[in-house]
Amino acid sequence: MKSLRIFLVLDLMFSRRSQAFITIKCFEILDNLSSNDGIDFCIDEEGEQLELGNIIANLIAPQKLPNSAHYFRKPALCAHLSICKFETGLVKKAVLAANVVSLILPLLEDSDSEIKETAIILLFLFSQYEPERFVEYLLWLRRLKALVGFLGMTKIMLYKWLLLVLANLSEIRTKTHYAIIDFGWP
Numbered sequence: 001m002k003s004l005r006i007f008l009v010l011d012l013m014f015s016r017r018s019q020a021f022i023t024i025k026c027f028e029i030l031d032n033l034s035s036n037d038g039i040d041f042c043i044d045e046e047g048e049q050l051e052l053g054n055i056i057a058n059l060i061a062p063q064k065l066p067n068s069a070h071y072f073r074k075p076a077l078c079a080h081l082s083i084c085k086f087e088t089g090l091v092k093k094a095v096l097a098a099n100v101v102s103l104i105l106p107l108l109e110d111s112d113s114e115i116k117e118t119a120i121i122l123l124f125l126f127s128q129y130e131p132e133r134f135v136e137y138l139l140w141l142r143r144l145k146a147l148v149g150f151l152g153m154t155k156i157m158l159y160k161w162l163l164l165v166l167a168n169l170s171e172i173r174t175k176t177h178y179a180i181i182d183f184g185w186p
Contacts, residue, residue: 009033010050014058020072027059027075034082053093056080060103070112077107077118084125101126117161124165 013026059080107119
C-alpha cells in the first residue's frame with residue numbers, strides 16, 4: 001500500500017498537468033517520507049528499488065529554471081536534501097548520474113538565504129561523493145567567492161556545514177587553499 005501511495009505522489013509531482021500547489025505538496029510529502037524512512041519508501045509493488053536518478057533529476061529540475069519562484073524551488077530542494085542525507089550507494093550513483101553538483105553550486109549565488117543554506121548542506125554531502133569534480137566547479141571565480149562569503153555569516157550551523165565542505169576537499173587542498181587565500185580568507 002505504501003508503494004502505491006509513493007507512485008501517486010511521484011506521478012503527481014512529475015506530471016506536467018499538475019498545478020503548482022499540488023506539485024509543492026508532493027515535494028513536501030516526499031520530504032517528510034524521506035526524512036522518516038530514508039529511501040526505504042522508494043520501492044515498487046514487488047519490493048524493488050525505484051530508479052532514484054529520475055526522482056533526483058526531477059527534484060533538481062526547478063532549480064534550473066530561471067523564472068522558478070522560491071515557494072516552488074525550496075520544497076523541491078528540501079526533498080532532495082532529505083533523500084541525499086542517507087548514505088547509500090544508490091543515492092551516490094543517482095547524484096553522480098544526474099550531474100547534480102553543477103546544478104547546486106549556482107545556488108550559492110541565489111538571493112534567498114534559505115536556498116543558499118540548503119545548497120551548502122547539499123554541497124557538503126556531494127563533496128563526500130566526488131571531491132575532484134566538486135573542486136573543478138568550485139574554482140570558478142564567482143562560486144568560490146560566494147562560498148567564502150558565507151564565512152562572514154553569524155549562523156553557526158551554516159558555518160559548520162561550510163567548514164565540513166572545505167574539510168572534505170583536503171586531498172585537493174592546494175588548489176582550493178590558494179584560491180581561498182586569494183579571496184582574503186584569514
